[in-house]
Amino acid sequence: MNLQFNDRSVTVAIVGCGGFVGYHLLNAVLCRTKWRVFGVDLDFYRIQDKLNNERCEFLCGDLADPAVVERIAKYPVVVNLAAICTPSRYMAEAAAVIRSNYDHPAALAEACAKSGSWLIHFSTSEIYGRTADDSGLLDEDSTPVVLGPVAASRWSYATAKLLTERYMAGLSGLKWTVVRPFNFVGPYMDFMPGVDGEGIPRVLANFSSALVRGEPMKLVNGGVARRCFTSVYDAVDFMFALFAAGSGRQLNMAEAGGTSEFTDSPAYSQAFNVGNPDNELTIAELAQRMRKIYASIKGVAVESVPVPVEVSGEAYYGVGYDDSLRRLPSVGKAERMLGFRAATPIDECLRDSLTWFVEHYFVDGAVASDEDAAASFSKDATASSGKDATASSGKNCVAG
Numbered sequence: 001m002n003l004q005f006n007d008r009s010v011t012v013a014i015v016g017c018g019g020f021v022g023y024h025l026l027n028a029v030l031c032r033t034k035w036r037v038f039g040v041d042l043d044f045y046r047i048q049d050k051l052n053n054e055r056c057e058f059l060c061g062d063l064a065d066p067a068v069v070e071r072i073a074k075y076p077v078v079v080n081l082a083a084i085c086t087p088s089r090y091m092a093e094a095a096a097v098i099r100s101n102y103d104h105p106a107a108l109a110e111a112c113a114k115s116g117s118w119l120i121h122f123s124t125s126e127i128y129g130r131t132a133d134d135s136g137l138l139d140e141d142s143t144p145v146v147l148g149p150v151a152a153s154r155w156s157y158a159t160a161k162l163l164t165e166r167y168m169a170g171l172s173g174l175k176w177t178v179v180r181p182f183n184f185v186g187p188y189m190d191f192m193p194g195v196d197g198e199g200i201p202r203v204l205a206n207f208s209s210a211l212v213r214g215e216p217m218k219l220v221n222g223g224v225a226r227r228c229f230t231s232v233y234d235a236v237d238f239m240f241a242l243f244a245a246g247s248g249r250q251l252n253m254a255e256a257g258g259t260s261e262f263t264d265s266p267a268y269s270q271a272f273n274v275g276n277p278d279n280e281l282t283i284a285e286l287a288q289r290m291r292k293i294y295a296s297i298k299g300v301a302v303e304s305v306p307v308p309v310e311v312s313g314e315a316y317y318g319v320g321y322d323d324s325l326r327r328l329p330s331v332g333k334a335e336r337m338l339g340f341r342a343a344t345p346i347d348e349c350l351r352d353s354l355t356w357f358v359e360h361y362f363v364d365g366a367v368a369s370d371e372d373a374a375a376s377f378s379k380d381a382t383a384s385s386g387k388d389a390t391a392s393s394g395k396n397c398v399a400g
């Protein structure tokens with residue numbers, strides 16, 4: 001496979017292009033390459049500004065539909081970001097979570113195995129399971145995985161994701177790479193409950209919502225669990241390191257018998273952690289940092305921002321909630337094989353995310369309505385239309 005970033009003949013399929021990571025990846029592909037994009041999603045709310053982009057073709061559809069799967073698998077590179085991935089849904093909708101995270105990606109993997117496409121599948125750091133608070137580095141190729149009991153349906157998601165990884169690895173002829181994200185954060189993450197979504201988003205969006213509403217952040221089971229928060233801009237940089245490796249090595253003419261050929265990429269048949277071990281915080285520490293950052297964004301005394309309160313996991317999420325107490329990624333493999341290491345420090349990640357959240361959801365001195373939030377996405381688009389579409393930094397580049 002020859003994946004030069006300036007090659008206009010390459011089309012990458014991004015499944016889940018309208019989600020949080022999809023938004024950033026789509027933007028970066030349009031900014032940093034000359035590629036075309038075939039984008040698939042059910043919701044295009046975040047990417048209204050891209051819908052008329054001449055390098056994009058969008059399809060409103062989902063992987064439950066075999067015709068959609070067939071169309072996606074025609075493209076040489078397929079990135080699958082589609083998933084139900086909010087913990088609050090793992091208990092209430094376990095069967096749907098398993099269909100979304102096993103049945104549908106397995107069908108896509110089969111189609112890619114037939115067509116020869118390179119499938120980059122977003123799995124999860126949750127596959128490392130029910131880690132204890134003294135767990136060490138989680139290594140892609142040596143850490144044992146322990147999931148919780150069947151009664152703890154929190155693990156429906158991890159079980160399905162892990163089975164998908166195994167299925168892909170077992171499919172003959174499939175060119176695959178698995179990405180395991182460690183708590184990506186950044187602008188455009190999740191939703192604000194009661195404004196543009198319902199239920200409980202992941203912790204950073206949920207804490208941001210509480211801050212904007214002037215309500216206390218809720219520390220589940222004392223907020224003792226630890227996570228390594230990773231900038232979504234670093235995640236996008238990882239993808240570019242992966243795309244670059246996806247070309248494999250160009251053989252010289254003699255090696256290739258007189259033709260221009262590429263070897264198989266070393267990135268095939270590998271799982272990679274994508275995380276930032278330097279950004280580890282307990283959830284209680286996260287709440288305190290966010291309190292301070294929020295106070296500085298709003299120019300108010302930190303004492304005026306409500307203190308967090310504790311709540312039990314079962315009371316908050318429902319019966320069947322369980323947790324990983326520590327998720328510390330080993331990142332040596334991505335560094336060794338792809339030359340990638342996440343670099344954005346925790347306070348920058350939190351300030352970026354929270355600043356965006358406040359600007360987006362706090363309109364004219366009040367919490368935004370659904371229409372305000374949607375209008376704000378269009379405003380982002382208008383503001384971005386004059387920006388330099390060839391800039392190389394993911395963070396400062398916005399493709400209109």
Ligand code: UDP
Nearest residue numbers: 087201202203204206218219220225283323
């Ligand atoms: N959490 C919390 N308060 C919230 C939301 C989440 O204390 O309002 C905790 C949750 O119990 C877990 C951690 O924060 O220990 C991270 O949760 P998240 O939903 O972001 O996803 P996870 O990392 O567990 O997949």
